[in-house]
Amino acid sequence: MEWQNWAGNVTATPQQIAHPGNEAELAGLIQKTAYAGRPVRVVGSGHSFQPLCATDGLLLSLDGLQGVIAADSSTGRATVWAGTKLHALGEPLRAAGLALENMGDIDRQSVAGATATGTHGTGPTLGNLSSQVVGLRLVTAAGQTLDINGTDQPALFSAAQVSLGSLGVITQATLRCLPVYRLHERTWAEPFADCMARLDERIAATRHFEFFWVPREDVAACKALQPVESESGQASENPPALSERLRRYIGPERVDWSYRIFPSERNNRFVEMEFAVPAADGPACMHEIRALMQEHHPAVQWPVEYRTLAADDSWLSPAYRRHSVTISVHQAVDLPYADFFADAETIFHRYRGRPHWGKLHSHTAADFAALYPRWDDFQAVRQELDPKGRFLNDYLRRVFGLI
Numbered sequence: 409m410e411w412q413n414w415a416g417n418v419t420a421t422p423q424q425i426a427h428p429g430n431e432a433e434l435a436g437l438i439q440k441t442a443y444a445g446r447p448v449r450v451v452g453s454g455h456s457f458q459p460l461c462a463t464d465g466l467l468l469s470l471d472g473l474q475g476v477i478a479a480d481s482s483t484g485r486a487t488v489w490a491g492t493k494l495h496a497l498g499e500p501l502r503a504a505g506l507a508l509e510n511m512g513d514i515d516r517q518s519v520a521g522a523t524a525t526g527t528h529g530t531g532p533t534l535g536n537l538s539s540q541v542v543g544l545r546l547v548t549a550a551g552q553t554l555d556i557n558g559t560d561q562p563a564l565f566s567a568a569q570v571s572l573g574s575l576g577v578i579t580q581a582t583l584r585c586l587p588v589y590r591l592h593e594r595t596w597a598e599p600f601a602d603c604m605a606r607l608d609e610r611i612a613a614t615r616h617f618e619f620f621w622v623p624r625e626d627v628a629a630c631k632a633l634q635p636v637e638s639e640s641g642q643a644s645e646n647p648p649a650l651s652e653r654l655r656r657y658i659g660p661e662r663v664d665w666s667y668r669i670f671p672s673e674r675n676n677r678f679v680e681m682e683f684a685v686p687a688a689d690g691p692a693c694m695h696e697i698r699a700l701m702q703e704h705h706p707a708v709q710w711p712v713e714y715r716t717l718a719a720d721d722s723w724l725s726p727a728y729r730r731h732s733v734t735i736s737v738h739q740a741v742d743l744p745y746a747d748f749f750a751d752a753e754t755i756f757h758r759y760r761g762r763p764h765w766g767k768l769h770s771h772t773a774a775d776f777a778a779l780y781p782r783w784d785d786f787q788a789v790r791q792e793l794d795p796k797g798r799f800l801n802d803y804l805r806r807v808f809g810l811i
């Protein structure tokens with residue numbers, strides 16, 4: 409039975425792919441497989457570029473565990489099944505008067521998959537999706553169900569917020585939400601130098617600011633999202649004549665519910681590397697990546713994305729205790745990317761960048777131990793919850809320094 413991820417750069421042949429319809433069935437499957445000495449991995453939407461979900465044992469999909477369980481506008485919290493796709497949260501949360509604080513470029517990921525890798529959007533005061541989680545239900549290798557939150561089990565919770573599916577299977581997540589809100593979106597293109605000159609000012613003045621640097625034109629395709637009270641936005645003007653690539657990022661102004669504004673469509677398959685660098689180093693790092701592409705990899709035409717991310721407390725979050733800028737490089741999946749990504753990684757490494765867990769990198773356990781102050785603590789929690797390593801695959805064994 410063949411499985412492949414969204415980009416198609418990872419394939420696996422699990423012995424079994426299962427879609428449990430409830431928690432008891434899921435716990436039974438885990439216990440049975442673990443008892444037989446076979447590995448278990450769990451998959452969300454398969455949008456990670458790394459072989460995180462690859463296994464030759466049991467691959468668990470939580471597509472059968474989706475939907476909002478409870479949402480309460482008085483507490484601002486919503487408990488959802490962990491397999492719920494982000495795009496399926498918008499309407500039911502709005503009906504309850506709630507919305508996610510922030511979202512990334514797309515809304516195809518599952519709640520558990522997105523939080524397990526520290527998936528994020530942009531905004532200097534806004535943490536990643538994992539930092540919006542206030543409670544989790546985890547089924548361990550022993551088939552035990554643990555309800556975890558930051559007040560009662562602070563250490564376990566800080567480990568479980570970004571866990572790469574290595575502590576067990578998350579079946580439910582409780583999210584801290586905002587009252588439902590609308591966003592006004594403005595997109596425009598400007599010379600790269602102009603964008604960099606006004607970057608700090610724009611980031612400070614905008615709830616969500618980001619740009620894509622487009623190498624061919626050497627312009628920044630900028631996006632600014634601001635909350636607005638009413639449905640009516642400024643009259644939308646037709647954008648000026650733009651190249652085909654720029655037209656993907658620039659459109660008319662619009663106002664809509666936040667969950668309709670955040671996500672874009674990504675139809676062309678690509679591979680990606682992204683690092684979170686200290687916020688103050690973002691511009692210098694961006695300049696180096698641009699110079700690298702212009703001088704050494706001019707054939708790569710995929711844009712570079714620049715976003716901001718607030719610090720948080722999850723032990724394996726790339727933004728752990730560090731306000732960050734994230735910079736991502738891309739290439740079409742069927743074009744050469746290894747040399748370019750290796751050169752980019754050297755630059756990110758120099759800035760003490762922490763790689764996105766779902767995206768490509770070649771960092772080792774020794775690199776991670778130097779980048780993450782609570783690395784050893786995470787390993788201790790993992791060892792305690794899964795002493796026989798049932799939730800590991802070869803990739804995670806390498807990342808955790810076990811082989």
Ligand SMILES: Cc1cc2nc3c(=O)[nH]c(=O)nc-3n(C[C@H](O)[C@H](O)[C@H](O)COP(=O)(O)OP(=O)(O)OC[C@H]3O[C@@H](n4cnc5c(N)ncnc54)[C@H](O)[C@@H]3O)c2cc1C
Nearest residue numbers: 452453454455456512513518520521524527528573578766
């Ligand atoms: C087109 C595209 C756009 C993207 N945009 C962004 C972006 O804007 N911002 C960003 O930060 N990232 C982005 N990413 C990366 C993506 O958000 C992450 O790779 C994310 O983990 C994918 O979610 P998923 O549901 O597909 O998880 P998968 O890739 O299926 O799984 C990711 C990890 O989560 C674990 N997992 C899944 N379900 C569970 C569970 N129930 N319990 C425990 N562990 C679980 C898996 O074992 C695996 O380790 C993008 C990726 C693509 C392909």
